[in-house]
Amino acid sequence: MEFYQQALAIHQQVGDKVGEGTTLHNIGLVYNSLGKYAKALEFYQQALAIAREIGDKRGEGLAYNNIGAVYRSLGQYAKAFEFYQQALAIAKNIGAKADQGITIDNMGAIYRLLRQYPQALESYRQSLAIRKEIGDKAAEGTTLHNTALVYDNLGQYPKALEFYQQSLAISKELGEQSSQGATIDNIGSIYYKFGQHTKALQFFQQALAIRQQVGDKPGEGVSLNNIGVIYIQLGKYAEAEKTLFAAIEILESLRTGLTQQFSF
Numbered sequence: 001m002e003f004y005q006q007a008l009a010i011h012q013q014v015g016d017k018v019g020e021g022t023t024l025h026n027i028g029l030v031y032n033s034l035g036k037y038a039k040a041l042e043f044y045q046q047a048l049a050i051a052r053e054i055g056d057k058r059g060e061g062l063a064y065n066n067i068g069a070v071y072r073s074l075g076q077y078a079k080a081f082e083f084y085q086q087a088l089a090i091a092k093n094i095g096a097k098a099d100q101g102i103t104i105d106n107m108g109a110i111y112r113l114l115r116q117y118p119q120a121l122e123s124y125r126q127s128l129a130i131r132k133e134i135g136d137k138a139a140e141g142t143t144l145h146n147t148a149l150v151y152d153n154l155g156q157y158p159k160a161l162e163f164y165q166q167s168l169a170i171s172k173e174l175g176e177q178s179s180q181g182a183t184i185d186n187i188g189s190i191y192y193k194f195g196q197h198t199k200a201l202q203f204f205q206q207a208l209a210i211r212q213q214v215g216d217k218p219g220e221g222v223s224l225n226n227i228g229v230i231y232i233q234l235g236k237y238a239e240a241e242k243t244l245f246a247a248i249e250i251l252e253s254l255r256t257g258l259t260q261q262f263s264f
Contacts, residue, residue: 021050021059028066037070044070061090061099068106072113081110098139101130105143112150120150141170145183152190161190181210181219188226201230221250 008027011019028043044066051059068083084107091099108123124147131140148163164187171180188203208223210216224247231240 017050017054018056021047021054021056024050025059025063025066032066032070032073035073037074041067041070057090057094058096058099061087061094061096061103064090065099065103065106072106072110077110077114081107084110097130097134098136101127101134101136101139101143104130105139105146108143108146108150112146112153115153117150117154121147124150137170138174138176141167141174141176141179144170145179145186148186152186157190157193161187164190177210178214178216181207181214181216181223184210185219185223185226192226192230197230197233201227201234204230217250217254221247221254224250 005027008020008023010016011023024043024047028040028047031037031040031043044063048060048063048067051057051063064083064087068080068087071077071080071083084103088100088103088107090096091103104123105127108120108127111117111120111123124143128140128143128147131143144163144167148160148167151157151160151163164183168180168183168187171177171183184203185207188200188207191197191200191203204223204226208220208227211219211223224243228240228244228247231237231243
C-alpha cells in the first residue's frame with residue numbers, strides 16, 4: 001500500500017493521468033481484498049473519473065466492473081448489476097471480447113445469487129462461448145465451474161458433476177492447483193449428495209492435499225470439515241473428532257489473523 005501511495009503522489013506531481021488512474025485502481029484492489037469496501041469504492045470512483053477525463057474507455061469499463069464487484073460483496077445485487085451492465089455496454093462498443101466474457105460471467109453470478117437460475121445459465125453460456133472463441137482456457141474453466149454451481153444449486157447433480165469435471169480437466173491441463181482444490185472439493189460434495197461417502201472422502205482428501213500444498217488455509221479448513229462430516233457418516237467418530245478439531249483450529253487462526261489485520 002505504501003508503494004502505491006508513493007507512486008500515486010509521483011503520478012499526480014508530474015501530471016501523469018494514465019499512471020494516476022492505474023494506481024488509484026490498484027489501491028482500490030488492495031482495499032477490496034482487505035474487505036474495506038467503502039475505501040475500495042472511493043478509489044475505484046476516482047479511477048473512473050480519470051478514465052472518463054482522458055477518454056480511456058477500457059479503463060472506464062474496468063472501473064464499472066470493479067465497482068459492481070464491491071456492491072456484489074455488500075449484497076447490493078441490483079446496484080452491482082447496474083454497473084456490470086454499463087461495463088458490458090462499453091466492452092461491446094470497443095469490441096473488447098475478453099472484457100465482455102468477464103462482465104457477462106459477473107452478471108451470471110448475480111443471477112445465481114438471486115436464484116434466477118435460467119438467466120444465470122444463459123449468461124454463463126454466452127460467457128463460455130466468448131472465452132472459447134478467444135482461446136482463454138483459464139477463464140473457460142472458471143465459467144464451466146460457475147455453470148456447475150448453478151446445476152448444483154438446482155439439484156441437478158449429474159449435470160453439475162459433468163461441468164465440474166470439465167473445469168477440473170482444464171485446471172489440470174494448465175497446472176492451476178489452487179482452482180483444482182475447490183473443484184475437487186465440489187466433486188466430493190456431489191458424491192456425498194449421491195450417498196457415495198467413500199468416494200466423496202477420496203475427493204475431499206485429494207482437495208485437502210492440494211490446498212495444503214498451495215497454502216490455501218481457508219480451503220484447507222473447508223476440506224477438513226468435509227472429511228470430518230464423512231467420518232461421522234461412516235461411523236469413524238475418533239477420526240471425525242480429530243479432523244473437525246483440526247478444521248476449528250484453522251478457522252480460529254484465520255479469525256485471529258483478521259483481528260490483527262484490522263486493528264489500527
